Amino acid sequence: MSVLSIVAEGAGRYISWGVIQISVANLTIIVVMVLVFILALVLPFPSSHGDKSDEEGRAR
């Protein structure tokens, strides 16, 4: 195995779409982050206590 092929191995796989070029690893991370963001919006938040929170807030 030549030195060049070792360097190329480390570079990873890339997806090219016009002027856009992104590594598969980076694209995967972005997709997972968007997925986590959406799940954070739609998943119900567990509430172990029946107590009421401070509904007044302090929005000024």
Next chain:
Amino acid sequence: MTTRSGESSPDTKTDSSNWTIWLRTRIEGLVPPGQALPDRQPVYVASWIYVFGVMTLAALVLVIVSGCVLAVGGSAWWHVSSLGHFVNSVHLWSVQLLFGFMVIHLWGKFWMAAWRGERALTWISGVVLFVVSIGTSFTGFLSQSNFDSQWIGGQAKDGLNSVGIGAWFNVLNPGQMLMWHVVLLPLAVVAITLIHVILVRRHGVVPPLDANLEG
């Protein structure tokens, strides 16, 4: 001591020439009473989107702790020790988590227009913190003491020189970048984080756009 135990002099409350009183008053006035470490939150905070700020803080603690352990062994420790390699990996992956949580926190706050209700400084301090964190992370990649850091430094100096800030520091100087990474930039990150958190506690967590605050 001119006052007896258990008594306080009424004059000390109003003595504006005493710098400790001035400082104490300022610190006490930073956040409303009971809001520094509150045990209750508005009902709209019961949502997963509100947890990413504190998850970012938790990741930052892990970054700092693992960074302190790395500082004991030195920048080349992780090349020669399996323990050093492990701690270096913890440092790297806690940074990845920190940025992941921070960006999701940013998305959430952007889409709920978190600068509302006199929270502009909170938003701005968060943006500045994001930028300084990128610089801190960048100098970390320059401090790996391997060919990767050398390549990143070679690419970065062209980019930084092209925008005219290359005269202020030298990304090809590993000693300077290591010192920036472990001293100057962490101090800035911690200081801005404190300001950001104090502002959040001072003005409260931003309500959702459709929150009914009258009810």
